[in-house]
Amino acid sequence: MKxxxxxxxxxxxxxxxxxxxxxxxxxxxxSTDLVKNVLLDLKIKKQDGYIMDPFSGSGTSVLASxxxxxxxxxxxxxxxxxxxxxxxxxxxxxxxxxxxxxxxKLDIKKQSLSExxxxxxxxxxxxxxxxxxxxxxxxxxxIKDKNCKELFFCAYLCSLDKASxxxxxxxxxxxxxxxxxxxxxxxxxxxxxxxxxxTKKVKIDKKPLIFQxxxxxxxxxxxxxxxxxxxxxxxxxxxxxxxxxxxxEVYKTELWFGxxxxxxxxxxxxxxxxxxxxxxxxxxxxKILKEIIPYIDKIKIKKLWSKKIINMLINYFxxxxxxxxxxxxxxxxxxxxxxxxxxxxxxNVAIPTDEILKNLGRKNGFKNxxxxxxxxxxxxSQQYKKIDNSNMLRESLVVLSK
Ligand SMILES: C[S@@+](CC[C@H](N)C(=O)[O-])C[C@H]1O[C@@H](n2cnc3c(N)ncnc32)[C@H](O)[C@@H]1O
Numbered sequence: 001m002k003x004x005x006x007x008x009x010x011x012x013x014x015x016x017x018x019x020x021x022x023x024x025x026x027x028x029x030x031s032t033d034l035v036k037n038v039l040l041d042l043k044i045k046k047q048d049g050y051i052m053d054p055f056s057g058s059g060t061s062v063l064a065s066x067x068x069x070x071x072x073x074x075x076x077x078x079x080x081x082x083x084x085x086x087x088x089x090x091x092x093x094x095x096x097x098x099x100x101x102x103x104x105k106l107d108i109k110k111q112s113l114s115e116x117x118x119x120x121x122x123x124x125x126x127x128x129x130x131x132x133x134x135x136x137x138x139x140x141x142x143i144k145d146k147n148c149k150e151l152f153f154c155a156y157l158c159s160l161d162k163a164s165x166x167x168x169x170x171x172x173x174x175x176x177x178x179x180x181x182x183x184x185x186x187x188x189x190x191x192x193x194x195x196x197x198x199t200k201k202v203k204i205d206k207k208p209l210i211f212q213x214x215x216x217x218x219x220x221x222x223x224x225x226x227x228x229x230x231x232x233x234x235x236x237x238x239x240x241x242x243x244x245x246x247x248x249e250v251y252k253t254e255l256w257f258g259x260x261x262x263x264x265x266x267x268x269x270x271x272x273x274x275x276x277x278x279x280x281x282x283x284x285x286x287k288i289l290k291e292i293i294p295y296i297d298k299i300k301i302k303k304l305w306s307k308k309i310i311n312m313l314i315n316y317f318x319x320x321x322x323x324x325x326x327x328x329x330x331x332x333x334x335x336x337x338x339x340x341x342x343x344x345x346x347x348n349v350a351i352p353t354d355e356i357l358k359n360l361g362r363k364n365g366f367k368n369x370x371x372x373x374x375x376x377x378x379x380x381s382q383q384y385k386k387i388d389n390s391n392m393l394r395e396s397l398v399v400l401s402k
Contacts, residue, residue, distance in 0.1 A: 003397075006374035009034035010238075010340055010395050015060065019198035020067075020088050023191070024158045026058040026081070027168060028247065030238055030340055035064035038236055042336050042399075046070050048233035049332050054215040054323065055237045055275075059085025062208035069205040073228070075215040077273050079260040080157065080251055082212040087154040089208050092147055092199045099148050100192055103139070108185065111135040118263060119256035121173075125164045129184050133163065136188065137257070155195055157254050159187040164253060171278075172249040214273040216319060219326040230332045238340035240277035242316045242353055244309070248274065276315035279308045286318040291359045295351050298388070302347025309346055317356060324357070324364040324400075331402045337366065342377055342395040350392035357398050366400035 008014060012029035015021040021032050035051075038044075044051070046069055053061035056074030058081055065072035066089055076082040114137045116122050116130070126133055140156055143149035163184035166173040211218050218224055240247060248255065248271050255261040261270065271281045288296060292313065300310055327337055343353045358369045377393040387393065 001370060002373045005037065006034065006372060006397060009037065010374045010397075012060075019202040020063060021060065023088060023154070023195060023198075024058055024084055025161075027250075028238070028240070028245075029058055029060050032060055032064040034340065035061050035236060036068070038338050038397075039065075039068070039070070039234065042234065042338070044070075044234045044336070049231045049335065050228065050233065052228075052232045052235045052327075052330070053237045054219070054235070054327070055239045056085055056210060057081050057238075059088050059208075059210070061236050062210060063088050063204075066204050066206045066208045067202060071206050072208040073232075074208055074210040075218050076210065076212060077214050077270070078247060078251060078255070079212060079270075080254040080258050082210060083150075083258070083260070084154060084157065086210050087150055089204050089210070090147070090151075090199070091204050091207075092151065092196075095145070096148060096151065096192070096196045099143065099145075099152070100189070100196070103152075103192075104189065106139065108132055108135050108139075111139050114138040114141065117256035117259075119252060121166075122256070124175075125166055125173075125253060126181070126184075127165065129163055129181065133160070133184050133257070136185065151195060151199075152192065153258070155188055155191040157258050159184060159191050160253050160257055162187045166253070168250050170250075171245045173252070216322055216326070217273075219323070219330070225326075225329060228330050230330070232327070232330045233332055233335045235327050235331055235335075235337040236340075237338075239320065240275050241342040241344060242277050242313055242351060243342070243344045244278050244306075244312070246271065246274075246278035246280045249278075249280070275319055276312050279306055279312055283308070283311045283315045286315055288314050289317050289321055289360070291356050291363070292317050295349065295356075298349045299347045299351075302349065304347050313346075313351065317360070320357060321360050321364070324360050324366070328365045328402060333402060335402045337361070337400040337402075339398040339400070340374075340395070341398060343392050345387055345393060348386045348388060350387055350389045352389070352392040354394070354396040354398050355392075358400070361398065361400040366402055368401045370399050372397040372399065 009031040014031040051065040051072040054075045056076045062072040062074040113134045140152045162182045361369045
C-alpha cells in the first residue's frame with residue numbers, strides 16, 4: 001500500500017513548527033503528526049492503555065502522546081537524547097525569567113571555566129568560543145533550583161550545534177567551509193526564551209515514563225513485564241535503520257559537552273548497548289534467522305566496503321526479532337505496533353527491512369500485518385538501475401496487530 005499522507009511525516013522537519021518538539025533538530029526523528037495520524041487511523045483510545053516507544057530518541061512519540069492526554073512510555077539508550085526528551089515533557093512553573101535576566105547581565109569572563117571535555121575535537125568544534133561555552137556551563141552547574149538548572153542545561157546542549165564549525169551529516173560530523181558559527185550566548189538566550197514560552201503555551205497532560213538504557217535489557221526485566229503485560233495499546237517507533245549510521249557519533253558533541261560521556265571507554269560501552277545498526281560495536285555470535293538467509297546469501301558473494309556488514313545485519317534482525325517477541329507480550333489484544341523504517345542496500349542488493357520485520361511480526365504472534373510505503377528513498381538513477389529489486393528502496397510504516 002502507498003500513502004502520500006505519510007511522505008512528509010517520516011521526517012522531523014514539520015516538528016519545527018511545534019512548541020517543545022522543535023527544541024532540537026534530530027535528523028533521524030519523525031513528525032509529531034505521524035503519531036497523531038497513527039492514533040487516529042488506528043482508532044487508539046486514551047483508556048485503551050499506554051503508548052510505547054522503545055526507541056524514543058528525542059521523545060516525539062511520548063511528547064505527542066502526553067500532550068494529547070495519552071499515558072506513554074519511552075525507552076532511549078542515548079543519555080543525551082533521554083535527558084532532552086525528559087525535559088521536553090515537564091510542566092514548569094514560571095520562575096525562569098529572573099534567572100534569565102541575571103544571565104543576560106552576567107560578566108561571563110569572570111566565571112570559572114569547567115573542564116575541557118576529553119573529546120579530541122573539542123577545540124576544533126568551537127575554536128575561540130570554547131572558553132565562553134565552558135564558562136557558561138560552569139555557571140549553569142551552580143544553579144541551585146533543580147528545574148531551572150535542568151531547563152538551562154537543556155537549552156545549553158541544544159545551542160551547541162549552531163555555535164560549532166561542524167554540521168551533523170549522516171554518519172557523523174562534517175566541517176562545511178561555508179558554515180558560519182553563531183555566537184553561543186545569543187543562541188542560548190534565544191533558545192531559553194523560546195523554551196520558556198513553549199512550556200507556557202503547551203501543557204503536558206499526562207507525564208510520560210521515560211527509561212534510559214538498552215530496550216532489550218529493560219524489556220527483559222521481570223518487574224517491567226509484570227507491570228506492563230497486555231497494557232500497551234500502541235507501540236509506535238522508528239528503530240535506527242540498518243544503514244551503518246552510528247548515532248553516538250552524530251551526537252558526540254552533546255554527549256561529551258553534557259558530561260554524559262567522560263572517557264572514550266564510556267563511549268564504547270554506550271555503543272555496545274545500542275541496536276546493531278552500525279559497525280562501531282562488538283557483535284555477538286548469534287544464529288542467522290531464516291527470514292534473512294536469502295539476502296545474506298546474495299550479498300556474501302559481493303564485494304562489500306566492510307567485512308562487518310554481514311555480521312551487523314545478522315545481529316540487527318536477531319535483536320529486532322527478540323524485541324518483537326517482547327512487544328507482543330506487552331501489547332494488549334487488538335493492540336497495534338507501527339514501525340517506521342527505511343530499507344538499505346549493500347553490494348547493489350536491497351535489504352527489505354520492512355518486509356523482514358513484517359515476517360518477524362507474524363512469527364512473533366502478530367496478524368493482519370501490512371506495509372504502507374511512505375516514500376521512495378533517494379539514490380542516483382544510475383545507482384537505481386544497478387540495484388537488484390530497487391523498488392524496495394523505500395521508507396515505510398510496518399503495521400502489526402495483536
Ligand atoms: C530513529 S531514532 C528515533 C527518533 C525518534 N522517533 C524521534 O522522533 O526523536 C532511533 C533511536 O533509537 C535509539 N536506540 C538505539 N539502540 C537502542 C537500544 N538498544 N535501546 C534503546 N534505544 C536505542 C537511538 O539512540 C536513537 O535515538
